[in-house]
Amino acid sequence: MRRTPFGPPSLIVSDVDGTLIDGSETVRPLTRRALRRAAEEGTAFVLATGRPPRWIAPIAEQLDHVTYAVCANGAIVYDVTADVVLQSATLSPEVLAEIAEIARREIPGCGLAAERVGESAHDSATAPFVAAAGYVHAWLNPDHVEVGDDDIVSAPAVKMLIRKPGASSDAMAAAMTAAVGDRAAVTFSTDNGLIELAVPGVDKSTGLRRLAEIASLPVDAVIAFGDMPNDVEMLRWAARGVAMANAHPAARAAADEITTSNDNEGVGRVLHRWFT
Missing domain, CATH: 3.30.1240.10 (Hypothetical Protein, Haloacid Dehalogenase-like Hydrolase; Chain: A; domain 2)
Incomplete structure:
Protein backbone atom coordinates (compact mmCIF):
# COMPACT_ATOMS: atom_id res chain seq x y z
CA MET A 1 0.00 0.00 0.00
CA ARG A 2 1.43 3.33 -1.12
CA ARG A 3 1.78 6.11 1.47
CA THR A 4 2.54 9.48 -0.11
CA PRO A 5 1.35 13.02 0.64
CA PHE A 6 -1.77 13.97 -1.30
CA GLY A 7 -4.39 16.68 -1.67
CA PRO A 8 -6.47 18.45 -2.49
CA PRO A 9 -7.71 16.43 -5.48
CA SER A 10 -8.14 17.92 -8.96
CA LEU A 11 -10.69 15.23 -9.91
CA ILE A 12 -12.86 12.94 -7.78
CA VAL A 13 -13.84 9.53 -9.15
CA SER A 14 -16.04 6.99 -7.41
CA ASP A 15 -17.39 3.55 -8.03
CA VAL A 16 -21.09 3.28 -7.18
CA ASP A 17 -22.23 -0.01 -5.64
CA GLY A 18 -20.45 -0.91 -2.43
CA THR A 19 -18.65 2.43 -2.51
CA LEU A 20 -20.58 5.66 -3.08
CA ILE A 21 -23.99 4.36 -2.04
CA ASP A 22 -25.05 2.42 1.03
CA GLY A 23 -26.97 -0.84 1.10
CA SER A 24 -30.23 0.96 0.33
CA GLU A 25 -28.67 2.60 -2.76
CA THR A 26 -28.57 6.00 -1.06
CA VAL A 27 -25.80 8.60 -1.15
CA ARG A 28 -25.65 9.55 2.52
CA PRO A 29 -25.59 13.14 3.88
CA LEU A 30 -21.88 13.62 4.68
CA THR A 31 -20.91 12.36 1.23
CA ARG A 32 -23.48 14.57 -0.50
CA ARG A 33 -22.25 17.63 1.41
CA ALA A 34 -18.60 16.95 0.61
CA LEU A 35 -19.35 16.45 -3.09
CA ARG A 36 -21.48 19.59 -3.18
CA ARG A 37 -18.67 21.58 -1.59
CA ALA A 38 -16.16 20.12 -4.06
CA ALA A 39 -18.39 21.18 -6.95
CA GLU A 40 -18.66 24.69 -5.51
CA GLU A 41 -14.86 24.87 -5.48
CA GLY A 42 -14.67 23.70 -9.10
CA THR A 43 -13.51 20.12 -8.53
CA ALA A 44 -15.07 17.74 -11.05
CA PHE A 45 -16.73 14.48 -10.00
CA VAL A 46 -17.11 11.39 -12.20
CA LEU A 47 -18.89 8.11 -11.60
CA ALA A 48 -16.92 5.01 -12.66
CA THR A 49 -19.08 1.92 -12.47
CA GLY A 50 -19.93 -1.47 -13.87
CA ARG A 51 -23.48 -0.21 -14.29
CA PRO A 52 -24.82 0.59 -17.75
CA PRO A 53 -25.96 4.14 -18.57
CA ARG A 54 -29.63 3.26 -17.95
CA TRP A 55 -28.84 2.61 -14.28
CA ILE A 56 -27.07 5.93 -13.70
CA ALA A 57 -30.10 8.23 -13.28
CA PRO A 58 -31.10 6.96 -9.78
CA ILE A 59 -27.62 7.90 -8.55
CA ALA A 60 -27.23 11.17 -10.44
CA GLU A 61 -30.64 12.32 -9.18
CA GLN A 62 -29.31 12.23 -5.61
CA LEU A 63 -26.52 14.65 -6.56
CA ASP A 64 -26.68 17.90 -8.49
CA HIS A 65 -23.27 17.84 -10.14
CA VAL A 66 -22.86 14.58 -12.06
CA THR A 67 -22.00 15.43 -15.66
CA TYR A 68 -20.09 12.33 -16.75
CA ALA A 69 -19.94 8.63 -16.00
CA VAL A 70 -17.64 5.85 -17.11
CA CYS A 71 -19.94 2.82 -17.39
CA ALA A 72 -19.69 -0.91 -18.04
CA ASN A 73 -16.29 -1.11 -16.34
CA GLY A 74 -14.74 1.43 -18.71
CA ALA A 75 -16.31 0.26 -21.97
CA ILE A 76 -18.71 3.22 -22.15
CA VAL A 77 -18.03 6.94 -21.74
CA TYR A 78 -21.36 8.62 -21.01
CA ASP A 79 -22.51 12.25 -20.83
CA VAL A 80 -25.11 12.09 -18.06
CA THR A 81 -26.44 15.61 -18.55
CA ALA A 82 -26.94 15.29 -22.30
CA ASP A 83 -27.87 11.57 -22.14
CA VAL A 84 -25.38 10.74 -24.88
CA VAL A 85 -22.95 7.84 -25.19
CA LEU A 86 -19.71 9.58 -26.16
CA GLN A 87 -17.63 6.48 -26.83
CA SER A 88 -17.83 2.71 -26.45
CA ALA A 89 -15.69 -0.39 -26.93
CA THR A 90 -17.46 -3.58 -28.00
CA LEU A 91 -16.69 -7.25 -28.40
CA SER A 92 -17.49 -8.56 -31.88
CA VAL A 199 -12.55 -5.85 -24.81
CA PRO A 200 -8.90 -6.56 -23.86
CA GLY A 201 -7.26 -3.54 -22.28
CA VAL A 202 -10.56 -1.93 -21.33
CA ASP A 203 -11.07 -1.10 -17.66
CA LYS A 204 -12.18 1.85 -15.58
CA SER A 205 -8.80 3.56 -15.82
CA THR A 206 -8.78 3.47 -19.62
CA GLY A 207 -12.34 4.76 -19.70
CA LEU A 208 -11.35 7.61 -17.41
CA ARG A 209 -8.37 8.46 -19.61
CA ARG A 210 -10.64 8.65 -22.65
CA LEU A 211 -13.14 10.81 -20.79
CA ALA A 212 -10.40 13.14 -19.57
CA GLU A 213 -9.28 13.67 -23.16
CA ILE A 214 -12.81 14.25 -24.44
CA ALA A 215 -13.90 16.57 -21.63
CA SER A 216 -10.51 18.16 -20.82
CA LEU A 217 -10.64 16.97 -17.21
CA PRO A 218 -7.55 17.41 -15.00
CA VAL A 219 -5.80 14.15 -14.10
CA ASP A 220 -2.79 15.48 -12.20
CA ALA A 221 -4.29 14.76 -8.77
CA VAL A 222 -7.07 12.20 -9.13
CA ILE A 223 -8.61 10.55 -6.08
CA ALA A 224 -10.54 7.35 -6.78
CA PHE A 225 -12.74 5.21 -4.53
CA GLY A 226 -13.62 1.54 -5.09
CA ASP A 227 -14.29 -1.83 -3.52
CA MET A 228 -14.01 -4.67 -6.05
CA PRO A 229 -11.59 -6.21 -8.58
CA ASN A 230 -13.15 -4.14 -11.37
CA ASP A 231 -11.78 -1.09 -9.51
CA VAL A 232 -8.18 -2.30 -9.23
CA GLU A 233 -6.75 -0.60 -12.34
CA MET A 234 -8.52 2.65 -11.46
CA LEU A 235 -7.18 2.62 -7.90
CA ARG A 236 -3.64 2.07 -9.17
CA TRP A 237 -3.98 4.75 -11.86
CA ALA A 238 -5.22 7.46 -9.51
CA ALA A 239 -2.76 9.59 -7.59
CA ARG A 240 -4.73 8.51 -4.50
CA GLY A 241 -6.59 5.21 -4.55
CA VAL A 242 -8.97 4.61 -1.66
CA ALA A 243 -10.58 1.24 -0.92
CA MET A 244 -13.59 0.78 1.30
CA ALA A 245 -13.45 -1.19 4.55
CA ASN A 246 -15.82 -3.65 2.89
CA ALA A 247 -13.56 -4.03 -0.16
CA HIS A 248 -12.36 -7.22 -1.82
CA PRO A 249 -8.72 -8.06 -0.95
CA ALA A 250 -7.60 -7.20 -4.50
CA ALA A 251 -9.00 -3.68 -4.21
CA ARG A 252 -7.50 -3.21 -0.76
CA ALA A 253 -4.08 -4.28 -2.05
CA ALA A 254 -4.28 -1.79 -4.94
CA ALA A 255 -5.20 1.19 -2.76
CA ASP A 256 -3.16 3.84 -0.99
CA GLU A 257 -5.47 3.81 2.00
CA ILE A 258 -8.53 2.13 3.45
CA THR A 259 -11.50 4.22 4.53
CA THR A 260 -14.63 3.18 6.41
CA SER A 261 -17.35 1.13 4.73
CA ASN A 262 -19.90 2.36 2.21
CA ASP A 263 -22.57 2.13 4.92
CA ASN A 264 -20.40 4.36 7.12
CA GLU A 265 -19.79 7.11 4.53
CA GLY A 266 -16.24 6.11 3.65
CA VAL A 267 -16.16 8.37 0.58
CA GLY A 268 -17.48 11.40 2.45
CA ARG A 269 -15.12 10.91 5.39
CA VAL A 270 -12.08 11.11 3.12
CA LEU A 271 -13.37 14.04 1.05
CA HIS A 272 -14.21 15.92 4.26
CA ARG A 273 -10.46 16.53 4.70
CA TRP A 274 -10.62 19.14 1.92
CA PHE A 275 -14.31 19.86 1.36
CA THR A 276 -16.19 20.84 4.50
Missing part, protein backbone atom coordinates in the same frame (compact mmCIF):
# COMPACT_ATOMS: atom_id res chain seq x y z
CA PRO A 93 -20.09 -11.30 -32.43
CA GLU A 94 -17.28 -13.66 -33.42
CA VAL A 95 -15.41 -13.13 -30.16
CA LEU A 96 -18.64 -13.34 -28.15
CA ALA A 97 -19.35 -16.72 -29.73
CA GLU A 98 -15.88 -17.95 -28.79
CA ILE A 99 -16.30 -16.72 -25.22
CA ALA A 100 -19.71 -18.39 -24.93
CA GLU A 101 -18.29 -21.72 -26.07
CA ILE A 102 -15.40 -21.46 -23.61
CA ALA A 103 -17.73 -20.47 -20.76
CA ARG A 104 -20.00 -23.47 -21.28
CA ARG A 105 -16.94 -25.74 -21.20
CA GLU A 106 -15.14 -24.14 -18.25
CA ILE A 107 -18.19 -23.33 -16.11
CA PRO A 108 -20.81 -26.03 -16.78
CA GLY A 109 -24.36 -24.92 -16.06
CA CYS A 110 -23.57 -21.22 -16.29
CA GLY A 111 -25.99 -18.64 -17.67
CA LEU A 112 -24.95 -16.15 -20.34
CA ALA A 113 -26.00 -12.58 -21.03
CA ALA A 114 -24.73 -9.64 -23.07
CA GLU A 115 -24.78 -5.91 -22.35
CA ARG A 116 -25.19 -3.84 -25.51
CA VAL A 117 -24.98 -0.11 -26.07
CA GLY A 118 -26.94 2.42 -28.09
CA GLU A 119 -26.59 6.16 -28.51
CA SER A 120 -28.28 7.04 -25.21
CA ALA A 121 -29.23 5.41 -21.92
CA HIS A 122 -32.59 4.14 -23.19
CA ASP A 123 -32.01 3.90 -26.93
CA SER A 124 -35.11 2.14 -28.27
CA ALA A 125 -33.17 0.93 -31.30
CA THR A 126 -30.99 -1.35 -29.16
CA ALA A 127 -32.05 -4.10 -26.74
CA PRO A 128 -29.63 -3.16 -23.96
CA PHE A 129 -29.42 -6.45 -22.05
CA VAL A 130 -30.14 -9.87 -23.53
CA ALA A 131 -29.93 -13.15 -21.67
CA ALA A 132 -30.41 -16.84 -22.35
CA ALA A 133 -33.36 -18.73 -20.92
CA GLY A 134 -32.80 -19.50 -17.25
CA TYR A 135 -30.31 -16.70 -16.67
CA VAL A 136 -30.57 -15.72 -12.98
CA HIS A 137 -30.02 -12.01 -12.53
CA ALA A 138 -27.53 -11.00 -9.84
CA TRP A 139 -29.52 -7.90 -8.85
CA LEU A 140 -33.06 -7.24 -7.68
CA ASN A 141 -34.05 -5.17 -10.71
CA PRO A 142 -33.76 -7.50 -13.71
CA ASP A 143 -34.46 -5.73 -16.98
CA HIS A 144 -33.18 -8.21 -19.53
CA VAL A 145 -34.80 -9.54 -22.67
CA GLU A 146 -34.76 -13.34 -22.91
CA VAL A 147 -33.37 -14.58 -26.21
CA GLY A 148 -32.02 -17.77 -27.74
CA ASP A 149 -28.40 -18.78 -27.26
CA ASP A 150 -27.44 -17.71 -30.78
CA ASP A 151 -29.05 -14.30 -30.33
CA ILE A 152 -26.84 -13.49 -27.34
CA VAL A 153 -23.80 -13.41 -29.61
CA SER A 154 -25.51 -11.98 -32.69
CA ALA A 155 -24.56 -8.33 -32.14
CA PRO A 156 -21.61 -6.42 -30.65
CA ALA A 157 -21.67 -6.03 -26.86
CA VAL A 158 -19.71 -3.97 -24.35
CA LYS A 159 -19.51 -7.00 -22.09
CA MET A 160 -20.57 -10.61 -21.75
CA LEU A 161 -21.83 -11.69 -18.34
CA ILE A 162 -21.35 -15.24 -17.08
CA ARG A 163 -23.53 -16.22 -14.15
CA LYS A 164 -23.61 -19.24 -11.87
CA PRO A 165 -25.45 -18.61 -8.58
CA GLY A 166 -23.61 -19.98 -5.57
CA ALA A 167 -20.28 -20.22 -7.36
CA SER A 168 -17.18 -18.22 -6.43
CA SER A 169 -16.62 -15.22 -8.67
CA ASP A 170 -12.89 -15.48 -7.91
CA ALA A 171 -12.78 -19.08 -9.11
CA MET A 172 -14.90 -18.33 -12.18
CA ALA A 173 -12.65 -15.40 -13.10
CA ALA A 174 -9.50 -17.49 -12.69
CA ALA A 175 -10.87 -20.24 -14.93
CA MET A 176 -12.02 -17.88 -17.67
CA THR A 177 -8.90 -15.72 -17.56
CA ALA A 178 -6.75 -18.76 -18.25
CA ALA A 179 -9.08 -20.06 -20.95
CA VAL A 180 -9.87 -16.92 -22.96
CA GLY A 181 -6.30 -15.62 -23.14
CA ASP A 182 -6.14 -12.34 -25.02
CA ARG A 183 -9.67 -12.57 -26.42
CA ALA A 184 -11.15 -10.59 -23.53
CA ALA A 185 -10.49 -8.92 -20.20
CA VAL A 186 -12.11 -10.68 -17.22
CA THR A 187 -13.27 -8.96 -14.04
CA PHE A 188 -16.10 -8.96 -11.51
CA SER A 189 -17.99 -6.58 -9.26
CA THR A 190 -19.78 -9.03 -6.97
CA ASP A 191 -18.72 -12.20 -5.16
CA ASN A 192 -22.06 -13.83 -5.97
CA GLY A 193 -21.15 -16.02 -8.94
CA LEU A 194 -20.94 -13.40 -11.68
CA ILE A 195 -18.06 -12.37 -13.92
CA GLU A 196 -17.90 -9.86 -16.77
CA LEU A 197 -15.78 -9.98 -19.94
CA ALA A 198 -14.91 -6.96 -22.06
Whole structure:
Protein backbone atom coordinates (compact mmCIF):
# COMPACT_ATOMS: atom_id res chain seq x y z
CA MET A 1 0.00 0.00 0.00
CA ARG A 2 1.43 3.33 -1.12
CA ARG A 3 1.78 6.11 1.47
CA THR A 4 2.54 9.48 -0.11
CA PRO A 5 1.35 13.02 0.64
CA PHE A 6 -1.77 13.97 -1.30
CA GLY A 7 -4.39 16.68 -1.67
CA PRO A 8 -6.47 18.45 -2.49
CA PRO A 9 -7.71 16.43 -5.48
CA SER A 10 -8.14 17.92 -8.96
CA LEU A 11 -10.69 15.23 -9.91
CA ILE A 12 -12.86 12.94 -7.78
CA VAL A 13 -13.84 9.53 -9.15
CA SER A 14 -16.04 6.99 -7.41
CA ASP A 15 -17.39 3.55 -8.03
CA VAL A 16 -21.09 3.28 -7.18
CA ASP A 17 -22.23 -0.01 -5.64
CA GLY A 18 -20.45 -0.91 -2.43
CA THR A 19 -18.65 2.43 -2.51
CA LEU A 20 -20.58 5.66 -3.08
CA ILE A 21 -23.99 4.36 -2.04
CA ASP A 22 -25.05 2.42 1.03
CA GLY A 23 -26.97 -0.84 1.10
CA SER A 24 -30.23 0.96 0.33
CA GLU A 25 -28.67 2.60 -2.76
CA THR A 26 -28.57 6.00 -1.06
CA VAL A 27 -25.80 8.60 -1.15
CA ARG A 28 -25.65 9.55 2.52
CA PRO A 29 -25.59 13.14 3.88
CA LEU A 30 -21.88 13.62 4.68
CA THR A 31 -20.91 12.36 1.23
CA ARG A 32 -23.48 14.57 -0.50
CA ARG A 33 -22.25 17.63 1.41
CA ALA A 34 -18.60 16.95 0.61
CA LEU A 35 -19.35 16.45 -3.09
CA ARG A 36 -21.48 19.59 -3.18
CA ARG A 37 -18.67 21.58 -1.59
CA ALA A 38 -16.16 20.12 -4.06
CA ALA A 39 -18.39 21.18 -6.95
CA GLU A 40 -18.66 24.69 -5.51
CA GLU A 41 -14.86 24.87 -5.48
CA GLY A 42 -14.67 23.70 -9.10
CA THR A 43 -13.51 20.12 -8.53
CA ALA A 44 -15.07 17.74 -11.05
CA PHE A 45 -16.73 14.48 -10.00
CA VAL A 46 -17.11 11.39 -12.20
CA LEU A 47 -18.89 8.11 -11.60
CA ALA A 48 -16.92 5.01 -12.66
CA THR A 49 -19.08 1.92 -12.47
CA GLY A 50 -19.93 -1.47 -13.87
CA ARG A 51 -23.48 -0.21 -14.29
CA PRO A 52 -24.82 0.59 -17.75
CA PRO A 53 -25.96 4.14 -18.57
CA ARG A 54 -29.63 3.26 -17.95
CA TRP A 55 -28.84 2.61 -14.28
CA ILE A 56 -27.07 5.93 -13.70
CA ALA A 57 -30.10 8.23 -13.28
CA PRO A 58 -31.10 6.96 -9.78
CA ILE A 59 -27.62 7.90 -8.55
CA ALA A 60 -27.23 11.17 -10.44
CA GLU A 61 -30.64 12.32 -9.18
CA GLN A 62 -29.31 12.23 -5.61
CA LEU A 63 -26.52 14.65 -6.56
CA ASP A 64 -26.68 17.90 -8.49
CA HIS A 65 -23.27 17.84 -10.14
CA VAL A 66 -22.86 14.58 -12.06
CA THR A 67 -22.00 15.43 -15.66
CA TYR A 68 -20.09 12.33 -16.75
CA ALA A 69 -19.94 8.63 -16.00
CA VAL A 70 -17.64 5.85 -17.11
CA CYS A 71 -19.94 2.82 -17.39
CA ALA A 72 -19.69 -0.91 -18.04
CA ASN A 73 -16.29 -1.11 -16.34
CA GLY A 74 -14.74 1.43 -18.71
CA ALA A 75 -16.31 0.26 -21.97
CA ILE A 76 -18.71 3.22 -22.15
CA VAL A 77 -18.03 6.94 -21.74
CA TYR A 78 -21.36 8.62 -21.01
CA ASP A 79 -22.51 12.25 -20.83
CA VAL A 80 -25.11 12.09 -18.06
CA THR A 81 -26.44 15.61 -18.55
CA ALA A 82 -26.94 15.29 -22.30
CA ASP A 83 -27.87 11.57 -22.14
CA VAL A 84 -25.38 10.74 -24.88
CA VAL A 85 -22.95 7.84 -25.19
CA LEU A 86 -19.71 9.58 -26.16
CA GLN A 87 -17.63 6.48 -26.83
CA SER A 88 -17.83 2.71 -26.45
CA ALA A 89 -15.69 -0.39 -26.93
CA THR A 90 -17.46 -3.58 -28.00
CA LEU A 91 -16.69 -7.25 -28.40
CA SER A 92 -17.49 -8.56 -31.88
CA PRO A 93 -20.09 -11.30 -32.43
CA GLU A 94 -17.28 -13.66 -33.42
CA VAL A 95 -15.41 -13.13 -30.16
CA LEU A 96 -18.64 -13.34 -28.15
CA ALA A 97 -19.35 -16.72 -29.73
CA GLU A 98 -15.88 -17.95 -28.79
CA ILE A 99 -16.30 -16.72 -25.22
CA ALA A 100 -19.71 -18.39 -24.93
CA GLU A 101 -18.29 -21.72 -26.07
CA ILE A 102 -15.40 -21.46 -23.61
CA ALA A 103 -17.73 -20.47 -20.76
CA ARG A 104 -20.00 -23.47 -21.28
CA ARG A 105 -16.94 -25.74 -21.20
CA GLU A 106 -15.14 -24.14 -18.25
CA ILE A 107 -18.19 -23.33 -16.11
CA PRO A 108 -20.81 -26.03 -16.78
CA GLY A 109 -24.36 -24.92 -16.06
CA CYS A 110 -23.57 -21.22 -16.29
CA GLY A 111 -25.99 -18.64 -17.67
CA LEU A 112 -24.95 -16.15 -20.34
CA ALA A 113 -26.00 -12.58 -21.03
CA ALA A 114 -24.73 -9.64 -23.07
CA GLU A 115 -24.78 -5.91 -22.35
CA ARG A 116 -25.19 -3.84 -25.51
CA VAL A 117 -24.98 -0.11 -26.07
CA GLY A 118 -26.94 2.42 -28.09
CA GLU A 119 -26.59 6.16 -28.51
CA SER A 120 -28.28 7.04 -25.21
CA ALA A 121 -29.23 5.41 -21.92
CA HIS A 122 -32.59 4.14 -23.19
CA ASP A 123 -32.01 3.90 -26.93
CA SER A 124 -35.11 2.14 -28.27
CA ALA A 125 -33.17 0.93 -31.30
CA THR A 126 -30.99 -1.35 -29.16
CA ALA A 127 -32.05 -4.10 -26.74
CA PRO A 128 -29.63 -3.16 -23.96
CA PHE A 129 -29.42 -6.45 -22.05
CA VAL A 130 -30.14 -9.87 -23.53
CA ALA A 131 -29.93 -13.15 -21.67
CA ALA A 132 -30.41 -16.84 -22.35
CA ALA A 133 -33.36 -18.73 -20.92
CA GLY A 134 -32.80 -19.50 -17.25
CA TYR A 135 -30.31 -16.70 -16.67
CA VAL A 136 -30.57 -15.72 -12.98
CA HIS A 137 -30.02 -12.01 -12.53
CA ALA A 138 -27.53 -11.00 -9.84
CA TRP A 139 -29.52 -7.90 -8.85
CA LEU A 140 -33.06 -7.24 -7.68
CA ASN A 141 -34.05 -5.17 -10.71
CA PRO A 142 -33.76 -7.50 -13.71
CA ASP A 143 -34.46 -5.73 -16.98
CA HIS A 144 -33.18 -8.21 -19.53
CA VAL A 145 -34.80 -9.54 -22.67
CA GLU A 146 -34.76 -13.34 -22.91
CA VAL A 147 -33.37 -14.58 -26.21
CA GLY A 148 -32.02 -17.77 -27.74
CA ASP A 149 -28.40 -18.78 -27.26
CA ASP A 150 -27.44 -17.71 -30.78
CA ASP A 151 -29.05 -14.30 -30.33
CA ILE A 152 -26.84 -13.49 -27.34
CA VAL A 153 -23.80 -13.41 -29.61
CA SER A 154 -25.51 -11.98 -32.69
CA ALA A 155 -24.56 -8.33 -32.14
CA PRO A 156 -21.61 -6.42 -30.65
CA ALA A 157 -21.67 -6.03 -26.86
CA VAL A 158 -19.71 -3.97 -24.35
CA LYS A 159 -19.51 -7.00 -22.09
CA MET A 160 -20.57 -10.61 -21.75
CA LEU A 161 -21.83 -11.69 -18.34
CA ILE A 162 -21.35 -15.24 -17.08
CA ARG A 163 -23.53 -16.22 -14.15
CA LYS A 164 -23.61 -19.24 -11.87
CA PRO A 165 -25.45 -18.61 -8.58
CA GLY A 166 -23.61 -19.98 -5.57
CA ALA A 167 -20.28 -20.22 -7.36
CA SER A 168 -17.18 -18.22 -6.43
CA SER A 169 -16.62 -15.22 -8.67
CA ASP A 170 -12.89 -15.48 -7.91
CA ALA A 171 -12.78 -19.08 -9.11
CA MET A 172 -14.90 -18.33 -12.18
CA ALA A 173 -12.65 -15.40 -13.10
CA ALA A 174 -9.50 -17.49 -12.69
CA ALA A 175 -10.87 -20.24 -14.93
CA MET A 176 -12.02 -17.88 -17.67
CA THR A 177 -8.90 -15.72 -17.56
CA ALA A 178 -6.75 -18.76 -18.25
CA ALA A 179 -9.08 -20.06 -20.95
CA VAL A 180 -9.87 -16.92 -22.96
CA GLY A 181 -6.30 -15.62 -23.14
CA ASP A 182 -6.14 -12.34 -25.02
CA ARG A 183 -9.67 -12.57 -26.42
CA ALA A 184 -11.15 -10.59 -23.53
CA ALA A 185 -10.49 -8.92 -20.20
CA VAL A 186 -12.11 -10.68 -17.22
CA THR A 187 -13.27 -8.96 -14.04
CA PHE A 188 -16.10 -8.96 -11.51
CA SER A 189 -17.99 -6.58 -9.26
CA THR A 190 -19.78 -9.03 -6.97
CA ASP A 191 -18.72 -12.20 -5.16
CA ASN A 192 -22.06 -13.83 -5.97
CA GLY A 193 -21.15 -16.02 -8.94
CA LEU A 194 -20.94 -13.40 -11.68
CA ILE A 195 -18.06 -12.37 -13.92
CA GLU A 196 -17.90 -9.86 -16.77
CA LEU A 197 -15.78 -9.98 -19.94
CA ALA A 198 -14.91 -6.96 -22.06
CA VAL A 199 -12.55 -5.85 -24.81
CA PRO A 200 -8.90 -6.56 -23.86
CA GLY A 201 -7.26 -3.54 -22.28
CA VAL A 202 -10.56 -1.93 -21.33
CA ASP A 203 -11.07 -1.10 -17.66
CA LYS A 204 -12.18 1.85 -15.58
CA SER A 205 -8.80 3.56 -15.82
CA THR A 206 -8.78 3.47 -19.62
CA GLY A 207 -12.34 4.76 -19.70
CA LEU A 208 -11.35 7.61 -17.41
CA ARG A 209 -8.37 8.46 -19.61
CA ARG A 210 -10.64 8.65 -22.65
CA LEU A 211 -13.14 10.81 -20.79
CA ALA A 212 -10.40 13.14 -19.57
CA GLU A 213 -9.28 13.67 -23.16
CA ILE A 214 -12.81 14.25 -24.44
CA ALA A 215 -13.90 16.57 -21.63
CA SER A 216 -10.51 18.16 -20.82
CA LEU A 217 -10.64 16.97 -17.21
CA PRO A 218 -7.55 17.41 -15.00
CA VAL A 219 -5.80 14.15 -14.10
CA ASP A 220 -2.79 15.48 -12.20
CA ALA A 221 -4.29 14.76 -8.77
CA VAL A 222 -7.07 12.20 -9.13
CA ILE A 223 -8.61 10.55 -6.08
CA ALA A 224 -10.54 7.35 -6.78
CA PHE A 225 -12.74 5.21 -4.53
CA GLY A 226 -13.62 1.54 -5.09
CA ASP A 227 -14.29 -1.83 -3.52
CA MET A 228 -14.01 -4.67 -6.05
CA PRO A 229 -11.59 -6.21 -8.58
CA ASN A 230 -13.15 -4.14 -11.37
CA ASP A 231 -11.78 -1.09 -9.51
CA VAL A 232 -8.18 -2.30 -9.23
CA GLU A 233 -6.75 -0.60 -12.34
CA MET A 234 -8.52 2.65 -11.46
CA LEU A 235 -7.18 2.62 -7.90
CA ARG A 236 -3.64 2.07 -9.17
CA TRP A 237 -3.98 4.75 -11.86
CA ALA A 238 -5.22 7.46 -9.51
CA ALA A 239 -2.76 9.59 -7.59
CA ARG A 240 -4.73 8.51 -4.50
CA GLY A 241 -6.59 5.21 -4.55
CA VAL A 242 -8.97 4.61 -1.66
CA ALA A 243 -10.58 1.24 -0.92
CA MET A 244 -13.59 0.78 1.30
CA ALA A 245 -13.45 -1.19 4.55
CA ASN A 246 -15.82 -3.65 2.89
CA ALA A 247 -13.56 -4.03 -0.16
CA HIS A 248 -12.36 -7.22 -1.82
CA PRO A 249 -8.72 -8.06 -0.95
CA ALA A 250 -7.60 -7.20 -4.50
CA ALA A 251 -9.00 -3.68 -4.21
CA ARG A 252 -7.50 -3.21 -0.76
CA ALA A 253 -4.08 -4.28 -2.05
CA ALA A 254 -4.28 -1.79 -4.94
CA ALA A 255 -5.20 1.19 -2.76
CA ASP A 256 -3.16 3.84 -0.99
CA GLU A 257 -5.47 3.81 2.00
CA ILE A 258 -8.53 2.13 3.45
CA THR A 259 -11.50 4.22 4.53
CA THR A 260 -14.63 3.18 6.41
CA SER A 261 -17.35 1.13 4.73
CA ASN A 262 -19.90 2.36 2.21
CA ASP A 263 -22.57 2.13 4.92
CA ASN A 264 -20.40 4.36 7.12
CA GLU A 265 -19.79 7.11 4.53
CA GLY A 266 -16.24 6.11 3.65
CA VAL A 267 -16.16 8.37 0.58
CA GLY A 268 -17.48 11.40 2.45
CA ARG A 269 -15.12 10.91 5.39
CA VAL A 270 -12.08 11.11 3.12
CA LEU A 271 -13.37 14.04 1.05
CA HIS A 272 -14.21 15.92 4.26
CA ARG A 273 -10.46 16.53 4.70
CA TRP A 274 -10.62 19.14 1.92
CA PHE A 275 -14.31 19.86 1.36
CA THR A 276 -16.19 20.84 4.50
